[in-house]
Amino acid sequence: MTSDSGVYTLKKLAAMGWSPDDIKRGRQSETLIPVARGWVRSATADPRVVAAVKAGGALSCVGALRFHQAHDSSGIWVPPGHNETHVRRSKHMKGKPRPSGPFRWCQGYGQPLPVVTAVDSIPLALNCAARCLTPEEWIATVDSVLSTTEWTIPDIQAEMGRVAKAVTGMFARCDDRSQSGTESIARLRLIAAGFEVQVQPDIGTHEHADLRVGALLIECDGRAYHSDAEAFRNDRRRDRMTMIDRWMTMRLTYDDVLYNWEEVLEDIRAVTRSDRHRIRRDNDPRRRENSSI
Incomplete structure (x- = not known):
């Protein structure tokens, strides 16, 4: 038996080299257990x-x-x-x-x-x-x-x-470039929301981000993602490198994408809207103080 489902047709067993006598002995010893007409299983199926x-x-x-x-x-x-x-x-x-x-x-x-x-x-x-x-x-x-x-x-x-x-x-x-289910779903939802999305954009020599919307890089972690010390350091190095190149990075978890998308989408819109920086300057209290002098 191989590391498969453990359920076989009699025709499949014959193709695997089992003779009729082998199958008969397997049934007698309960190595092969009937499942349905023409089907048998192993004890560990x-x-x-x-x-x-x-x-x-x-x-x-x-x-x-x-x-x-x-x-x-x-x-x-x-x-x-x-x-x-x-x-x-x-x-x-x-x-x-x-x-x-x-x-x-x-x-x-x-x-x-x-x-x-x-x-x-x-x-x-x-x-x-x-x-x-x-x-x-x-x-x-x-x-x-x-x-x-x-x-x-x-x-x-x-x-x-x-x-x-x-x-x-x-x-x-x-898109076969997608590296995780969360990345795929984030891509589809961003496109549906009207964003132009770049998949696996270059961010340096031999390095890529998951997604890019304008100047915002989006990194999506899968459910099985576990950041060890080396991965943690590498992520932060990438963040520094992209900041130097004037990119912004947003990191999303599995739960962010699958269960908290509306809030995430509002955050992405807040970061990517074209007048974001002007609004921040206008609301800066130091700027208001200076303008009142």
Whole structure:
């Protein structure tokens, strides 16, 4: 067995080199445990994958993306929440009752496809996720796939099945330069607010910021970000360097972007408005004192 879901079709086991006698002995020894017709699992199989196959489908959508995040050593970003077991049922289960449980039944655009693996591939999972996630969540997830794996948009589209017009439109808003989900969402929200946003702008030799709006550099920390002493010093060195070059830097946390955006947006507007410096001078009490002399 490999470090995968632990749930297999009998056809897959045969392709892995298991003979019919091997499979029979595995069942007798409970090394292989029946899950559904034509499916077996190992004793250590992923319980969500087992539940999806028992329900007549494959783990898909957000569930499959989280599985690939955990098992493929990739940096795929998956939005918080969406904690149900997301299942794409096989086309052969059409019309059959759905079992009860903490399931979310997902179906991508186009005709239902057969289930041949216990966990959907990243393209199939993204096709389902396009109907489960908000557009900004989906785009941020695709950004992370493009940035941290070898998948390209044409590759993903080729394996998705039907690519709906709505999905094509979201692909057009993706950017493989984005370095985190929070950066992607901040970019999308700033653009929606009317800002012209530069992604990964140069700030020095071999160095880049996350985003730039006018003279404001925006650095976005992901949820997994933990600043050690060296990273802390490097961040402050970068801040000094950008200040010398007359840039301003605003650092945003995961919670700032996902849960406190309206306040953050007002702060960005306050910093970037064209008359900001004139207003500050007019409100400077020392200036008022001088003008009254």
